[in-house]
Amino acid sequence: MTLGSKLAWDDTVLPFQLDMSDVRGRVARLDGVLQGILSQHDYPAQVEALVAEMALLTALIGQTIKLRWKLQLQVQSKGPVRMIATDYYGPEKDGEPARIRAYASFDRDRLTDGAPMDQVGEGYFAIMLDQGQGTQPYQGITPLTGGSLMSCAEAYFAQSEQLPTRFSLSFGKSTEAGGVEHWRAGGVMLQVMPKASPHVTGEGGSGEGGLLAASDLVQGDEEENWNRVNFHLDTVEALELIGPSVAPTDLLVRLFHEEQPRVFDAQPVRFGCSCSEDKVRQSLSIYSAKDIEKMTTDEGTVTADCQYCGAHYVMDPKTVGFEAEDPGES
Incomplete structure (x- = not known):
């Protein structure tokens, strides 16, 4: 297999269905997306790993939803890593890529030498769905649980959506022959078809802290x-998940050939940010001229930096805020 064909599946999400078991799934491979996300920041290794895992989960989950605008995954924590936020923007037109962006907020002085999840304390995992103007955003949350963000996502789907869900992920830095070290990630998501998932009543489940787990939601033939x-x-x-020598289609046949896997069109994903100077101006439009004056730098400008992509905006203080002058009048 040539290098070009090896990399053909990079930055894609492949949907599939296992017809014999009434299970749907996704296979994701991320390469350039992670480079785009992580190269914007100088994150410590543990934080990089958490952001990489979160981005991979976002790619897998985002492709399961018919999005008109945005899906966001978020972790809020009392630990050294205070927050991780990832956004997935659905394709604007058929055939166009979806876009992912991500960033983390953390206290560098509180980070330890422990594993990535050791940097995350008590808190919650949230999924927020916003279909755009004229719709009501949806948010579901579940406590942080298990030893990975993957476990948190599985608990979320069991608790909030009552959909048995399983992830298998692999991510890290790799180096191909003659290449430079860079991040790669790959994973599989399995989920019982929504119509087959029962509604569970009663208190508590078999998961950590009494949360529902996937095993609590299946019975009979579905459980088998x-x-x-x-x-x-x-x-x-792990190497099968990350690739690049094993195509996702070959992986599905290897894992699930008895389940009659059926694949659908792959969705390309790219690193992309939705920030703009107009959006910065809109966010500053609630402030008075006196407030804007307090934000003005010694150089006489108002500046703003995008936490996701690092874009730097410089504006004339007279043109921002609700008392702004019309630039056309100057």
């Missing part, structure tokens, strides 16, 4: 099917 596909997924190897 779910356990079987998870057994197959348990055999996946």
